[in-house]
Amino acid sequence: MDRLHAQTYARAQESFPGDHAGPRKWLALITGLLDTAAAYIAESQQPGKSAAETLSLVNDASQIAHLAYQLLNLMGGAGLDELPYCIVAPLQRWFDDLGIDNSTFFRAELVINYELRPFDQGTFKGIRNPTQSLSLAINEITWPLLRVTVPSKAFGIIPHFAIVAHELGHALAEKIVWDQTKFASFSTDLVNRISSRLNMSPLTPSVLKKGQEVFLSWTAELTADAFCFFIAGPAAFFSLSELLAIVGGDGLTQTHPAAALRRQTLFDRMSMGSTSFSDLFYKHTGQVLSTEFVSSTIKAPPPADQLFVQVVQNTKDSELAAVLTEMNEALPSTISAIYEHVESFLKANYPSSIYTPGQFDADLNTHLQALLSAIPPIESGITLKERKATTFTCIINVGWCALLTKLSDLRVKIEGPDPLNTKKLECLHSLLLKSVELSEVRRTWETV
Amino acid sequence: MSALSGKLIRDRLATDDLAKRLVISPLLEPGEQLRDDQASIDIRLGFEFAFAAPSSHGAIDEFGVGLDQHQPASFQTLYRREYVPLGKRLVIHPHQFILAATLEYIRLPQDIMGYVLSRSTWGRIGLIVATAVGIQPGFAGSLTLEIRNLGESPVALYPGQAIAQLVFHEISGGKVSGDGLGQYSGMTEILPRKMSATRTREKLQKLTKLG
Numbered sequence: 001m002d003r004l005h006a007q008t009y010a011r012a013q014e015s016f017p018g019d020h021a022g023p024r025k026w027l028a029l030i031t032g033l034l035d036t037a038a039a040y041i042a043e044s045q046q047p048g049k050s051a052a053e054t055l056s057l058v059n060d061a062s063q064i065a066h067l068a069y070q071l072l073n074l075m076g077g078a079g080l081d082e083l084p085y086c087i088v089a090p091l092q093r094w095f096d097d098l099g100i101d102n103s104t105f106f107r108a109e110l111v112i113n114y115e116l117r118p119f120d121q122g123t124f125k126g127i128r129n130p131t132q133s134l135s136l137a138i139n140e141i142t143w144p145l146l147r148v149t150v151p152s153k154a155f156g157i158i159p160h161f162a163i164v165a166h167e168l169g170h171a172l173a174e175k176i177v178w179d180q181t182k183f184a185s186f187s188t189d190l191v192n193r194i195s196s197r198l199n200m201s202p203l204t205p206s207v208l209k210k211g212q213e214v215f216l217s218w219t220a221e222l223t224a225d226a227f228c229f230f231i232a233g234p235a236a237f238f239s240l241s242e243l244l245a246i247v248g249g250d251g252l253t254q255t256h257p258a259a260a261l262r263r264q265t266l267f268d269r270m271s272m273g274s275t276s277f278s279d280l281f282y283k284h285t286g287q288v289l290s291t292e293f294v295s296s297t298i299k300a301p302p303p304a305d306q307l308f309v310q311v312v313q314n315t316k317d318s319e320l321a322a323v324l325t326e327m328n329e330a331l332p333s334t335i336s337a338i339y340e341h342v343e344s345f346l347k348a349n350y351p352s353s354i355y356t357p358g359q360f361d362a363d364l365n366t367h368l369q370a371l372l373s374a375i376p377p378i379e380s381g382i383t384l385k386e387r388k389a390t391t392f393t394c395i396i397n398v399g400w401c402a403l404l405t406k407l408s409d410l411r412v413k414i415e416g417p418d419p420l421n422t423k424k425l426e427c428l429h430s431l432l433l434k435s436v437e438l439s440e441v442r443r444t445w446e447t448v
Numbered sequence: 449m450s451a452l453s454g455k456l457i458r459d460r461l462a463t464d465d466l467a468k469r470l471v472i473s474p475l476l477e478p479g480e481q482l483r484d485d486q487a488s489i490d491i492r493l494g495f496e497f498a499f500a501a502p503s504s505h506g507a508i509d510e511f512g513v514g515l516d517q518h519q520p521a522s523f524q525t526l527y528r529r530e531y532v533p534l535g536k537r538l539v540i541h542p543h544q545f546i547l548a549a550t551l552e553y554i555r556l557p558q559d560i561m562g563y564v565l566s567r568s569t570w571g572r573i574g575l576i577v578a579t580a581v582g583i584q585p586g587f588a589g590s591l592t593l594e595i596r597n598l599g600e601s602p603v604a605l606y607p608g609q610a611i612a613q614l615v616f617h618e619i620s621g622g623k624v625s626g627d628g629l630g631q632y633s634g635m636t637e638i639l640p641r642k643m644s645a646t647r648t649r650e651k652l653q654k655l656t657k658l659g
Contacts (some may be wrong), residue, residue, distance in 0.1 A: 085531050368636055373466045374555055376473075376586035380640075383462060384478040410589065434553055434590070437495075439550065442474040444534055445608075 001041075001065050004268030005034050008072060014079055018088030022105025023078045025141050026071065029124070032134030033068040035062040039131050064127065074147065077107035082152040086437035089444075090392035091148070093163050094231065098350050100171050103141040112246055116167035118144035146171060158432040159399040162228065162235035163243060169227025169342075173220060176345050182337040186330060190215075193326035194196045197308065198319065207319045214323050218257040218331060219338060225262055231268050233355035234277045235396040237266040238294050238404065245295035252301050255318070258328055260300040265335050267291045275357050283330035284364040285405040294404065302327055354399060355393050363394040364401060371402050371428075376435040389442035390435065399432045452616040453462055454484040460560070460616075462659065463501045470616070471555035471588075481610065486563070490610040496550035496592060496638050497538055498527040499569070510643045511656040523639045536606045540597045542576070549638045553607060555588040562616045568613065573598020577612045592638040 008030050016023040025212065037060075044057035077083065088106050102118075112315075118271070122145040126384045148167060150156065154177060194211060195201045203211075228236040244259035252257030270277045278289045303305050304325050311321035320374065346354050364377055367377035367390070377398050381387035403411065407421045407428065452460070460470035461482075475481055497572060503525050507557045517618040527547070540546055556562060564578035578593050592610060597603055605611075644652060 003475060015531065015533075019535075080531060085533065255654050267472075367551060373469075375466070375469070376553060378473045384458065384475055384482070387474070389474070438474050438551070438553060441534060441608075442476065445476045 010039050013334045017083040017085045020088045025103055026075050028069045029139040030071045034135040035131040035133045036062040061389050065417050076108045082108040089440050101142055103145045106148045108150050109424050110152050112151050113147040114163045116170050117147045120144050138403045159396045160239050162232040162239040165231040166228035168222045169224030173223045176341050186334045190330045194322050197322040209322055211323045217255040221256050226339045229352050235400050236354050238400045239272050241295035245297045249301045257296045277357055282359050287405045308330050367398045372406055374412050376431040378435050378438040389439040395435045451487045452488050468557050474554045488613040488615045490613050492551035493607050493609050493611040494551040495607045497530045498547040502527040534607055534629055538607045539602050539604050541602045542597050545596045547638050548595050550591040554639045556585055558585045560616050561585050562614050565613050575602040
């Protein structure tokens, strides 16, 4: 326990990206747990304790210390070595601007994965006789605490961080009041399809339960995609498509709908409206957007009958296979309802969080050519006095357009051959990171 | 050689013409940093610092075994880095040498060159800023300032403090030839990358081996 205390103290002396409060709250929780465990040990040594009481206290102390050890491990990657200092503040602002007031901390991991993991207070509430330090630490946190994980190092590329808006969507989804009537015909259709596939009527509770679980998981992902799209704009399409392509396969699992469906949905939204994101992308880059633009390796699932056989072979569960197969067939009919709910929710509650085609147009007008001339999108505005910090959404969208279509035009000095523009990519990343850092500085300065 | 006036610097900062635009961004207090009655603009201390660190290298030797110029990362071993955010400070002790990035991102068009000048206030307390004072046309990136405390007292440095000033000159004849992209264009790395230009390095390397 002393070693744990020392390690926790050492971590508390570190600087954390963005000087963010989250890691310190987490460390205070660990310290509180260790203090409480130490108090148990001290109590066990009081005169007059029976052997059973002593053993019980020592056991409890051991369990609490073990929990502290786990919590210390869970904040791996939260330091400056893994996460750029400047990236945390804009990501936290997304949370703040969308009314998510839970305590958070951000960390990066050497895995191509974005994750939002909630931690409930329940684990800590049951601890008997907490020390004051533990009680204070628990009260300092707005529960559930949310841990946001992003990739580190090579995959910690700024424009990809649009996917954090997808994770935000998971946190926001529970605030939506769903109009169930919009999904009534889908439910009927799905039940009929599964009945027909299994030759079973009525469906057993087991099948219905599996159907409900898969439906909730898949719609949660599509809802989070919808939030990502409305908040991050085209960057959502590019980032999610590329991530799905990197993950590989058709993406269809019990928890996630097919990658091709998610990508197609996002692409369809890109092309909607009198002046769509796709139109504007063409206007500024000269390139016609297609579904496969950044994700040609995404595979579509096989036709329904083949998919059913494949899932049965893999899972030995024909009920689950029927659910996945028919859900994949029926789900597209619900997507517009999901997007309508998300859009209505944002318009009613956080209208300024929606990234519009008009904003995309303005951002590309101001910053795309400038970025190619090595002028990072730090500020917008004509005169020096009018200049304002650019938004993170602006930076990632301009970044994606430059990255996908104009990398070879980036006017920076490159030494040696660069046939695949990898050195220019590194330079672009450096410019975008600088944009995030300095726009944040500008914003901070204005708030003082 | 004439220097750009405060008004001309302002015009260059605001022009729509990307080829002519001078970029010094962000200008946190334009009224303080750029005045029409002066011919310079103040720049601020940034967040990235590098200190000479103890190492196994006998000397910084471009052609020696201790520092292979073909491996730019070797410079990494000579420095310890520190990131100091706004609101925090860093103390530079007497006779200590550090590298520090400017807060502002700077890009010069191809028809302008600049000089970094120390501010007299810092000079009077013994802090010497920027020994590599020239900024070539086409430079783009954060400037790396070489700072040494020649005074007798430790000095606390806060990111955001005005640390130096830039003076600009137009290039006679319009602009430099070639692509106008200097050695550090577009880079924001503060550590040095190479000491000699390619041909000089190759020839000196051959001579070193012969010698």
